[in-house]
Amino acid sequence: MPALMPVPAVSVIIPVYNVRPWLGECFESLRRQTIGMENIEIIAVDDRSTDGGWEELQRLAEDFPQLTVDRLAANSGGPGAPRNRGLDKATGTFVFFLDPDDYLGDEALERMVATAERVPSDVVVGKIVTPEGQVDRAPKSMFARTVDKVDLYDSKVFNSLGPWKLFRRSLIEDHAIRFPEGVPRREDGPFTSRCFLKARAISIIADYDCYYLRTRPDGSNATSQRPDYPALLTIADDLIDAVFEHLPPGPERDYLIRRHVRIAIMSAFKGWWLANLSPEEQRQTFDQAHAMLDRCLTDGVLAGLEPVWRLRSSLVARNEFDAFMKALPVTFQAEPSAVVEDGRVYIPFSYFRDPELAIPDSVYEVTDRLRVQHSLDGLTWGHDGLHVRGAASIAHLADREASVRLLLRERTTKAAVAVPATAAATATGEPATFEAHIDLATADGGAPLPAGMWDISVEATAEGVTREARLGSRRDEAIGTDPASHAVAHHPGTEVVATTYFSRYGNLGIDVGERTHTSFPQPRLASLRSSTTGLRLDVDYPDASDAGLSAEIRLVRDSTTRSVPTEVTADGSGLRLSAALALPVLRLRPGVWDARVLITSGDLRREVVLKDGKGKPVRVNVLPKWGALRGRLGK
Structure with missing residues (x-):
C-alpha cells in the first residue's frame, strides 16, 4: 500500500491571467514563508494568458515541487473560475487566495494558520497594506487592533470582502461556497460574505503586514478598468x-x-x-x-x-x-x-x-450623528496647574459660533467638574481653537480637585446643540505620550503630584495624588551591614534617565528626621546610593528608625520608604549603649 501523503497546512490558490512580470516576486514571497514550504501546497490556474504567463508557470513548477499548475480550456472572463478550479484541487486544511501581482509578508501564513488553530477560527483576516510608493488602495478600517473573535455586526470587518484571507477549507466545502464566474470585478464579494456569515469565528491580525496589495504601474488591475x-x-x-x-x-x-x-x-x-x-x-x-x-x-x-x-x-x-x-x-x-x-x-x-x-x-x-471634531494641540504644566490648547467644533456646525469647555470626570466616584475655556473662531468650516487652564487648587468650584483618576473630555455648544468627546486621541505629534508628573499647588500651602497620561485609546486623563502613576520608581535595598562601630546601606534606584535627579538616605523616627551623607553613583541600570554612619552617633536616640530615600527631580520631591527585595520596610535599631546600630527588617 502506498504511503499516505501528509495534508498540507494551507493551499495557496493563485488565479493567473497576463501577469507574467509579477509572478517571480509573488512566488519568491511564498518561498520565504516561515511556516515552511513543506506545509504549503501551491495551485496556480492559468486563464489562457497571452503574455507567456502559462509558460512561466510551467518553468516555476520545475523550481517549486509544491506547485501544481492547471489551465482553463478558454478564457473565463474573470478570476472566479480559476479560483474555483483551484478549490476543486485543494487538499490543505486551510485555503489562502493570493493574486499573482501581489505578495505576502514572510510570516503571514505562519501567523494566520497559528491563529486559526489556536482560536479556533474559520476565517483569518491578515493586515493588508500597499507597497511603499504606490497608490494606497488597501482597506484600513478593520485593522485597528488584533482580535481573536471579531463581532461581524459590531466591527468594520465586513467592509473588506476581498479574497485575500485565510479560510478553513471545510467551511467552504461544507456549505458549497464558490465564486461567481465570468465576472471581471467584485466576484470575491459574494464568496467572502458567505464565508463570513457561515464562520464560527473570524479573527483579525492587525500587528503584522500580511498581504501586500499592489497597484500595477500600467493601470491594468481589474479595478482600474471601465466598469461593467x-x-x-x-x-x-x-x-x-x-x-x-x-x-x-x-x-x-x-x-x-x-x-x-x-x-x-x-x-x-x-x-x-x-x-x-x-x-x-x-x-x-x-x-x-x-x-x-x-x-x-x-x-x-x-x-x-x-x-x-x-x-x-x-x-x-x-x-x-x-x-x-x-x-x-x-x-x-x-x-x-x-x-x-x-x-x-x-x-x-x-x-x-x-x-x-x-x-x-x-x-x-x-x-x-453629530460628533465633536477635536484636536489637542498643546499640553503644558506649570506650578499653577495644567494648560491645554486645542480645537473643537460640532460636525456640520463648524461654521457657527461655538462655546467650548473641558469636562473632568472621576472614574470611581463619577464626580464631574467643568473647566471653562476661551474659544476663538477660525476659518469657515474649521474647528474653533480654545485654551483652558486646569488649576487643581480651585478647579472644583473654588475648592481643590480631589485625588483620583480624572478623564478629560471637550464639550462644544453651537446654536443650542451640545456634544462632547474624550480629548487626546487626535493630538499634535509633538505632545509626548509618556506620563508626565509634576508637583502643583493644591490645598493652601501644600502641593500634590499630578500626572497627565493617555489611555490605550489615546484619551487624555489626569491622575491626581498618584492613584495609579507613581512619580518615582521604588528604590530597593542592595545591602545593609551593621556592627558596633558603624552602619552602611547600599540602595539601588532603578532609573537614571533623569540627569537632574538627586537622592539622599534618611532615618526617620516619629517626627524626627536625620539625613545621612549619601554618595550617588550611576551605572548602566540606574543609580547606587551609598550611606555610612560611624559610631558614636549622638544625634540618634535609641529605638527603631525607618530608612527612607528623599528623591528630588525638578519640581518633584518625594520621600519614599526603603524596602528590601521582598518588599519589606528597612528599619534600623539604635541600641542604648553608645548609640550602637543594628539593622533589621520589620513590618
Missing part, C-alpha cells in the same frame, strides 16, 4: 441574497445591507457614470438599482447612512429618475449650511421640504 455596470449590480444583488439567506429582518441584517447599499449599489453612480453612459444605459443602471433597493432599503438601513447617501438611495428606491439625475451632480458639491430648528439639525440637500416629492425630514436629519 450591469455585471457589478448583478454581483450586488448576489451580495444582498447572501445576507437575506442567512439573517432574518432586523438590526443585524440592516447593518450588513447598509454596506452593500453604499459600496456595492450606490457607489456606481459617480462622475464617470454621469459623463460616459448614454441616457439609455443610465436608465438601465438606475432600474437595476431600483429593483434592489425596493426590496432591501428599510428604515433601519436608511437611518445608518450619511445624509447624502440617504437622499441618493431614497430617490432610487422611490423610482424618481428625473429628480435623481438633477440632484446627483449637486450632491458631489460642498455640503450646504445646516438648518437648526428646536435642537434638530438638517442638511438641506436637494428637495429638502419640497412639497411635490415630500421626502421626509428624517432623510436630511443629522442630529443623532
Whole structure:
C-alpha cells in the first residue's frame, strides 16, 4: 500500500491571467514563508494568458515541487473560475487566495494558520497594506487592533470582502461556497460574505503586514478598468441574497445591507457614470438599482447612512429618475449650511421640504450623528496647574459660533467638574481653537480637585446643540505620550503630584495624588551591614534617565528626621546610593528608625520608604549603649 501523503497546512490558490512580470516576486514571497514550504501546497490556474504567463508557470513548477499548475480550456472572463478550479484541487486544511501581482509578508501564513488553530477560527483576516510608493488602495478600517473573535455586526470587518484571507477549507466545502464566474470585478464579494456569515469565528491580525496589495504601474488591475455596470449590480444583488439567506429582518441584517447599499449599489453612480453612459444605459443602471433597493432599503438601513447617501438611495428606491439625475451632480458639491430648528439639525440637500416629492425630514436629519471634531494641540504644566490648547467644533456646525469647555470626570466616584475655556473662531468650516487652564487648587468650584483618576473630555455648544468627546486621541505629534508628573499647588500651602497620561485609546486623563502613576520608581535595598562601630546601606534606584535627579538616605523616627551623607553613583541600570554612619552617633536616640530615600527631580520631591527585595520596610535599631546600630527588617 502506498504511503499516505501528509495534508498540507494551507493551499495557496493563485488565479493567473497576463501577469507574467509579477509572478517571480509573488512566488519568491511564498518561498520565504516561515511556516515552511513543506506545509504549503501551491495551485496556480492559468486563464489562457497571452503574455507567456502559462509558460512561466510551467518553468516555476520545475523550481517549486509544491506547485501544481492547471489551465482553463478558454478564457473565463474573470478570476472566479480559476479560483474555483483551484478549490476543486485543494487538499490543505486551510485555503489562502493570493493574486499573482501581489505578495505576502514572510510570516503571514505562519501567523494566520497559528491563529486559526489556536482560536479556533474559520476565517483569518491578515493586515493588508500597499507597497511603499504606490497608490494606497488597501482597506484600513478593520485593522485597528488584533482580535481573536471579531463581532461581524459590531466591527468594520465586513467592509473588506476581498479574497485575500485565510479560510478553513471545510467551511467552504461544507456549505458549497464558490465564486461567481465570468465576472471581471467584485466576484470575491459574494464568496467572502458567505464565508463570513457561515464562520464560527473570524479573527483579525492587525500587528503584522500580511498581504501586500499592489497597484500595477500600467493601470491594468481589474479595478482600474471601465466598469461593467450591469455585471457589478448583478454581483450586488448576489451580495444582498447572501445576507437575506442567512439573517432574518432586523438590526443585524440592516447593518450588513447598509454596506452593500453604499459600496456595492450606490457607489456606481459617480462622475464617470454621469459623463460616459448614454441616457439609455443610465436608465438601465438606475432600474437595476431600483429593483434592489425596493426590496432591501428599510428604515433601519436608511437611518445608518450619511445624509447624502440617504437622499441618493431614497430617490432610487422611490423610482424618481428625473429628480435623481438633477440632484446627483449637486450632491458631489460642498455640503450646504445646516438648518437648526428646536435642537434638530438638517442638511438641506436637494428637495429638502419640497412639497411635490415630500421626502421626509428624517432623510436630511443629522442630529443623532453629530460628533465633536477635536484636536489637542498643546499640553503644558506649570506650578499653577495644567494648560491645554486645542480645537473643537460640532460636525456640520463648524461654521457657527461655538462655546467650548473641558469636562473632568472621576472614574470611581463619577464626580464631574467643568473647566471653562476661551474659544476663538477660525476659518469657515474649521474647528474653533480654545485654551483652558486646569488649576487643581480651585478647579472644583473654588475648592481643590480631589485625588483620583480624572478623564478629560471637550464639550462644544453651537446654536443650542451640545456634544462632547474624550480629548487626546487626535493630538499634535509633538505632545509626548509618556506620563508626565509634576508637583502643583493644591490645598493652601501644600502641593500634590499630578500626572497627565493617555489611555490605550489615546484619551487624555489626569491622575491626581498618584492613584495609579507613581512619580518615582521604588528604590530597593542592595545591602545593609551593621556592627558596633558603624552602619552602611547600599540602595539601588532603578532609573537614571533623569540627569537632574538627586537622592539622599534618611532615618526617620516619629517626627524626627536625620539625613545621612549619601554618595550617588550611576551605572548602566540606574543609580547606587551609598550611606555610612560611624559610631558614636549622638544625634540618634535609641529605638527603631525607618530608612527612607528623599528623591528630588525638578519640581518633584518625594520621600519614599526603603524596602528590601521582598518588599519589606528597612528599619534600623539604635541600641542604648553608645548609640550602637543594628539593622533589621520589620513590618
